[in-house]
Amino acid sequence: MKLVATVALATSALIALPSIAAAESVLRVASTSDMTSDNPGVDRSGFSDTVHLNIVEGLVGYKDDLSIGPVLADEIQVSEDGLTYTFPLRQGVLFHNGETMTAEHVLASWERLMEEETGWRCRDRFDGSGRLEVTSVEAPDEATVVFTISEPSPLFLKDMARFDCGATAIQHPDAWADGWQGPIGTGPFRFVEWRPGERIVLEKFDDYVADEGPRDGMTGDKTPMVDRILITIVPDAASAKAAMRAGEVDLLDISTSDADEMREAGFDVLIQPTPAWGTFLISRHSERMANPALRQAMAKALDMDQLAELMGYEAHNASPIPPISSFYTDGQDRTYGYDVDAAKALLEEAGYDGTPIRLITSRRSATMFDQAVVAQAMWRQAGIETEIEVLEWGTQLDLYRSGEYDVMSFGFSARLDPALSWDMFSGEQQRKVWADPAALEKIGMLMTETDPDARAAISDELMGKFLEQVPAIGLYSQPTAIALSDRVEGFELWPGGRLRFWQTSVSE
């Protein structure tokens, strides 16, 4: 009896403990993904980028309209010939170790990133192995850095600001002294702890020097307003939602299909369109799919508006250019035209005999799988038989790279420039689905043309060819969705998609 009483007492003591007994303000985030490393732009993943970009900053960053603005640079000066970029630095910016940032740190960071052994993901964007080469980087004084490039490029600043490049972060050399030591950036939060598979902890950088101007993408005022960010890794989405309902999570990245459920449970749900693009890729290595009439029939047989609605998205978008982009003109706002009869006529023209078409998908995301199932039903109505093969993601990627499939349900992550949006599925490489020489020439022009109007015109021409040749079937620009507890104030999503923990507070 005494034992039972003791156990009961101990149990009640255990369950009576508060979840987090802390006086400091903590933003509790749950993530189904973990970081892959704390080394920005080197070992990264989509979620790693999110964490890194709250810790480090580059000279420039993306704004809400996906244009480029200064971050650690005070301004961006471009020479008339488009070859010289001068960045006067913001004054008084401190690293997380307390040292003041100077042009020397910018040079040291650049040199480290461009060394082959660093393994920076974006080195080939600047070393001349692609189109562009940074021919020199100089510091005429302590507060100015000058980059010279080999040819005028509309992509130079955009590549520097890329999330997967770690925003070409400026870090203190102590971060890589004697091997990688962990990030020492200038961002609003300091890196405190990462326990793989368990949690990530960031801490407010009290001496953060905020830029002027309102929060605008990765630029503007990035003042941290909570003491800590506690990111708990919860691999199971159902458990993460349960934790939110139990009041243990303030911010959770959810699927758009869960938005209604979370709203009904009393949470705020924010949905933001992003440049991520859902599509059906059609392999140019498949003999059967080489027939353009068959490809057009498949595109016309899909009721795109219904498909988008079923996936929980606002609208269909055939174009790889997202509607939030300034390059999304009327020329991009065109589609295939849902017409089952026309699809059947095209099938006859193609001589389609009803043999099932191999449709590859995976459960990497719910959308990737669901869109395949819905499309299969729509295609069947037009007389197109498909056979869905559900693969594990790694296996699907193998097929994507080799092009050994007929049709593949796929999603591309965000590209923030029209040249990159068209390039992501076009080219001579095995994995690319569009190798039309005329189209590739146009994409090449987009890579070098700097005039926005001329670029928009080229992009519109590409859209016409894309709809005609159907190398892929564009479905929609995919939004991101976030559920927030009522403790959270000031958090906003933005078209870039990456979560920003600055300018966000929690009420007690």
Next chain:
Amino acid sequence: MWAHVARRTAMMVPTLLVVSIIVFALIRAIPGDPAEIMLNDLDSDAAVAAMRTELGLDRPIPVQYAIWIGNVLTGDLGTSIRTGQPVAEALFDRLGVTATITALAIGVAVLLAIPAGLIAAWKQDTFTDAAIIGVSILFLSLPSFWLGLMMIWLFAITLGWLPAIGFVSISEDFVGGLRYLIMPVATLALVEMAVVARMMRAQTLEVLRLDYVTHARAKGLPESLVLTRHVARNALGPAVTVIGLILGGLLGGASVTETVFSIPGIGRLLVDAIYARDYPVLQGCLLLIAFIYVCVNLLVDLAYAVLDPRVRL
């Protein structure tokens, strides 16, 4: 007995060597390239090729194996492709977590299941027997992920007694850590308890029919003594085998339970490594699991000898 232990220990080496070859070959036989998975849809072919070179994946597989096994023999299990963390460190961290949960779950399961199985057999064909068997079948039939989610719903969401997610090591904060362990341990214990209880019941029924039990009763021994001294000990043998298998299985990672409760254990490490084709971690995990099974089997054999003096090793 010590000679037997030494012989069995020595036999581990060729066993693990064969396991290492099979593991190494099979992992590379499955489609999917770690470099492609890491770089996802974003990168150029040159970047993939560079990463394959960096990871040593461009070398012939026998060369890769020779390098890996050479390093393993010097105690270096390599570093994770995905996180850059030393594999030995990751395994050590995760095994500690899994071992804690497993030990508690097995402990709870055994403490409940052995008496339950014994009583069920002793009260065969009564309400008690039916109740114990019914509950056992129920827990055996419930998928562990569902049981886990229901526990979260009841104890975390509805009652607010226990945390739904997260993990705190009991070595850092004993009382706080226990709160995070209650639900995963209960989930595993309930399922495993059902297995052991059914095995114990079946074995006890067999022993109860033997002549020496009738003799013990005939000479006037109280029923409690008959059960504990004569029946339980002899019925334990097969149950110990099952417990050993469960122990090996759980130490190898209860990945579903670990995923539902966000426990950073060896099971999740293994599953994540499979999805990422993180070869060094995968190889390290599987080698460790093979090692655990070999050790547990040895311990079960030794336990037989302790429980049944007729067994000579």
